Amino acid sequence: MREKTLMPLEIYVHIPFCIRKCDYCDFLSGPGDRTRQEAYIKALLHEIRSLPHIPNHEVVSLFFGGGTPSLLDACLIEEIISNLKEKFLFSPEAEISLEANPGTLMKEKLKVYRKAGVNRLSIGLQSADNEELNALGRIHTFEEFLEGYFLAREEGFFNINVDLMCAIPGQSYEGWIRNLRTAAELKPEHISAYSLIIEEGTPFAQRKLELPDEDTEYRMYEDTEKVLREYGFHQYEISNYAKNGFECLHNLGYWKRTEYLGLGLGAASLLAGMRFSNTRDMEEYLACSRNAEQIRKDVQLLTKREEMEEFMFLGLRMTKGIREGDFMACFGVSLRERYGAVLDKYRKTGFMEYEDGYWRFTRKGIHVSNVILAEFLAE
Amino acid sequence: MTDQSKIRNFCIIAHIDHGKSTLADRIIEMTGLLTEREMQSQVLDNMDLERERGITIKSQAVRIIYRGKDGEEYIFNLIDTPGHVDFNYEVSRSLAACDGAILVVDAAQGIEAQTLANVYMALDHDLDVIPVINKIDLPSADPERVINEIEDVIGLEAQDAPQISAKVGLNIEGVLEQIVEKIPAPCGDPDAPLKALIFDSIYDPYKGVIVFCRLMDGCVKKGTKIRMMATGFKAEVVEVGYFGAGQFIPCEELTAGMVGYITASIKNVRDTRVGDTVTDDENPCAEALPGYKKVNPMVYCGLYPADGSKYGDLRDALEKLQLNDASLFYEPETSVALGFGFRCGFLGLLHLEIIQERLEREYNLDLVTTAPSVIYKVYKTNGEVIDLTNPTNLPDPSEIEFMEEPMVNAEIMVTTEFIGAIMDLCQERRGQYGGMDYMEETRALLKYKLPLNEIIYDFFDALKSRSRGYASLDYELCGYERSELVKLDILVNREEVDALSFIVHGETAYERGRRMCEKLKEEIPRQLFEIPIQAAIGSKIIARETVKAMRKDVLAKCYGGDITRKKKLLEKQKEGKKRMRQVGNVEIPQKAFMSVLKLDDK
Numbered sequence: 002m003r004e005k006t007l008m009p010l011e012i013y014v015h016i017p018f019c020i021r022k023c024d025y026c027d028f029l030s031g032p033g034d035r036t037r038q039e040a041y042i043k044a045l046l047h048e049i050r051s052l053p054h055i056p057n058h059e060v061v062s063l064f065f066g067g068g069t070p071s072l073l074d075a076c077l078i079e080e081i082i083s084n085l086k087e088k089f090l091f092s093p094e095a096e097i098s099l100e101a102n103p104g105t106l107m108k109e110k111l112k113v114y115r116k117a118g119v120n121r122l123s124i125g126l127q128s129a130d131n132e133e134l135n136a137l138g139r140i141h142t143f144e145e146f147l148e149g150y151f152l153a154r155e156e157g158f159f160n161i162n163v164d165l166m167c168a169i170p171g172q173s174y175e176g177w178i179r180n181l182r183t184a185a186e187l188k189p190e191h192i193s194a195y196s197l198i199i200e201e202g203t204p205f206a207q208r209k210l211e212l213p214d215e216d217t218e219y220r221m222y223e224d225t226e227k228v229l230r231e232y233g234f235h236q237y238e239i240s241n242y243a244k245n246g247f248e249c250l251h252n253l254g255y256w257k258r259t260e261y262l263g264l265g266l267g268a269a270s271l272l273a274g275m276r277f278s279n280t281r282d283m284e285e286y287l288a289c290s291r292n293a294e295q296i297r298k299d300v301q302l303l304t305k306r307e308e309m310e311e312f313m314f315l316g317l318r319m320t321k322g323i324r325e326g327d328f329m330a331c332f333g334v335s336l337r338e339r340y341g342a343v344l345d346k347y348r349k350t351g352f353m354e355y356e357d358g359y360w361r362f363t364r365k366g367i368h369v370s371n372v373i374l375a376e377f378l379a380e
Numbered sequence: 381m382t383d384q385s386k387i388r389n390f391c392i393i394a395h396i397d398h399g400k401s402t403l404a405d406r407i408i409e410m411t412g413l414l415t416e417r418e419m420q421s422q423v424l425d426n427m428d429l430e431r432e433r434g435i436t437i438k439s440q441a442v443r444i445i446y447r448g449k450d451g452e453e454y455i456f457n458l459i460d461t462p463g464h465v466d467f468n469y470e471v472s473r474s475l476a477a478c479d480g481a482i483l484v485v486d487a488a489q490g491i492e493a494q495t496l497a498n499v500y501m502a503l504d505h506d507l508d509v510i511p512v513i514n515k516i517d518l519p520s521a522d523p524e525r526v527i528n529e530i531e532d533v534i535g536l537e538a539q540d541a542p543q544i545s546a547k548v549g550l551n552i553e554g555v556l557e558q559i560v561e562k563i564p565a566p567c568g569d570p571d572a573p574l575k576a577l578i579f580d581s582i583y584d585p586y587k588g589v590i591v592f593c594r595l596m597d598g599c600v601k602k603g604t605k606i607r608m609m610a611t612g613f614k615a616e617v618v619e620v621g622y623f624g625a626g627q628f629i630p631c632e633e634l635t636a637g638m639v640g641y642i643t644a645s646i647k648n649v650r651d652t653r654v655g656d657t658v659t660d661d662e663n664p665c666a667e668a669l670p671g672y673k674k675v676n677p678m679v680y681c682g683l684y685p686a687d688g689s690k691y692g693d694l695r696d697a698l699e700k701l702q703l704n705d706a707s708l709f710y711e712p713e714t715s716v717a718l719g720f721g722f723r724c725g726f727l728g729l730l731h732l733e734i735i736q737e738r739l740e741r742e743y744n745l746d747l748v749t750t751a752p753s754v755i756y757k758v759y760k761t762n763g764e765v766i767d768l769t770n771p772t773n774l775p776d777p778s779e780i781e782f783m784e785e786p787m788v789n790a791e792i793m794v795t796t797e798f799i800g801a802i803m804d805l806c807q808e809r810r811g812q813y814g815g816m817d818y819m820e821e822t823r824a825l826l827k828y829k830l831p832l833n834e835i836i837y838d839f840f841d842a843l844k845s846r847s848r849g850y851a852s853l854d855y856e857l858c859g860y861e862r863s864e865l866v867k868l869d870i871l872v873n874r875e876e877v878d879a880l881s882f883i884v885h886g887e888t889a890y891e892r893g894r895r896m897c898e899k900l901k902e903e904i905p906r907q908l909f910e911i912p913i914q915a916a917i918g919s920k921i922i923a924r925e926t927v928k929a930m931r932k933d934v935l936a937k938c939y940g941g942d943i944t945r946k947k948k949l950l951e952k953q954k955e956g957k958k959r960m961r962q963v964g965n966v967e968i969p970q971k972a973f974m975s976v977l978k979l980d981d982k
Contacts, residue, residue: 375953
């Protein structure tokens, strides 16, 4: 009966270092020398140790994101995990993911990860075409990826995600499908397929890029699902595809609004009905992480209205959709009462569908999901 | 009583930018009534908006004292006139209040269409016109040429015209002396019954309406029971006075020949119409001064608040503006596309733009304007005649016998190299050629009879762009003509958008319809479905464009649980929608309604 009384909790740990920042990347990350890295991990451990106790929660997933967490000495990862385990109760089935970049995966590292409890790797391949990799400003080749990928398999990683990016400058529809097939043939358990988005402030935003036109991008996205289906993947979220049973629990948690605690520089949390983020200022983080609550910024207590909005625009990212009954259970208001007009409008026009108590996007709807999701925000 | 022989009542007429306001400033300065500190850069134009546009909207007056070379002290009443064809009637009344006029001509640019129109109007009012050549300090100044032009074109003696630079204050003396010498003194009868011409009036929250007038005969003072002869409105005078620079200076009485103001606790400028005659109710004059007419709006359009909840604010703002502007008309109307708003009537397109800008600037309102329309006369088969100001109200074609549209006589001054281009433009706008006079070798005055609805529809812009800014235009209404008019409707996603309907001549309907569809296609953002945009006459589609459906808008990246950022992106998307108008299923940006007003982009 113990499990029933425990609430699920996810933990995200941010490692803001990489060898070289990619030209499209706008994440909070950048190069950092070894001293810097060690100082950061020290601060991170301070943060972990100073965390207030969160009673009645059980950690169901832990995710190391970045940056490039695999850049660190593996023993640092081990130390972080063991500190977390001291502080929190971990579910025996907890999913522990680590993001890795090709070219940073060595046999010894992988062994340490395994030993520390990492059971899922997410490898940023992005493209199987070395020219495209170069265009993105990535530091690795496809061959280096293969090497790391097989090493990981040898070391016993049986849950691997491969990140791919479409709509890369100069990429053709055929090129994308080729990348997709190349990756799928390696039989990873999970593929994330994102469209490149040009973010302000990145080198890409300053360049004149030859990006695929909208129709091409549409076909790329549309056919990703078809191609991956051939290889036994099913789409379970706007950009995520998995073999049965290998959906990323951590990611799903975000869409289901499971509580999560973000640790490290700039990491975001959802806890006790509040959203907040750690400081994005490295110096402040290094100096103040001993006081976990002091470095939390933009603390926002969500109103019921905001929670309803989140429920919709996050939940609908999942291809399974949102369950009418869950909405009622969460808010004590019927989904129809709150959002009936919008839902009906899009059902009539074929962008959404309702089946067995679930509302979800149709294929037609998922392509333009952004426009529709915006309508669930209040006036 | 003031000695009339020492009074000079005059105005300054000029084309826009030829230096009227600057000369007025210099004259006021030279007469020494103002200290430097009191001097704003342009005393007569006291509305910010006017200064920015370089035009004078409301006429005003100033009284100044000049000690002439003969040692005598003269009272100058300088009456300012609006410089735009929309306000022709006001100009004519201001001129009627004067005995002479200074004609300012730019030494580089010479005579323009507007100059001519104003000079002829001044001559029609029997004013003595003194030419003045301004801007002689400009490198491109050619005073000799301009003198000849004035003599040849207008027929005014100009050899001794003062050559001045109002900007640097050169030879202003010369102008002042000529005012004394050449402008006749008034010669009214101070003992006759009161007869005063209203040439302007403004509303003041404390004093009520302030009536600006020129006394022709008789006198008026506090306690006089006055009557407006046209409107019949009666009131008792509370105060009389004259115009200091930017202020009202009360005095004992106003007598024949003087220019000044009257207040009488009047609540509404509509009771004190420009051109009306003020007389003594107990001892009235035999007949009113000639030339009064009630000015009626010529151009109508719908004004809607961009934010529907600001309807009340818009109504309050219009009410306030109307206190000072008897020619502004408004009444509530409803549009399916735009919601609640007002159908407003204006003297012309400039008047419309000024009101629109004042509403936006002074009252902080965000407006959506529909295409301006003129007043069409619709003769119905049942004998009824309707004045149509809103295309939406056009009766069913089966009930229409025929329609008439207002025409104008237009004069366009243009340098010879652009004659062809401008003639083409007038032709396209259904103009009837009425002749051409050469002003000099390189410039000509083109005469056309044009439908007013062709002029209010981006004609000025087209004129300027096709003549590289060199053409100038003047026009006056000249009655109605029967015309083959049709109502052009715009359908967005098969639904008629009432705010985009307009009346157009049958021959130009296709072209106009096609361009409107093209323009709307640019302005309406892609939505989740394909949107046909059609132009139709009745049930017949004459043009079509399609806004393709949006195919892909997926925000894939959402990393490390940074939901707040994702929500901000969605909020931005939502925010964009707020500036749209929902018509059926389609969201139309507000600026799309305005963009179709200007289609001539040649």
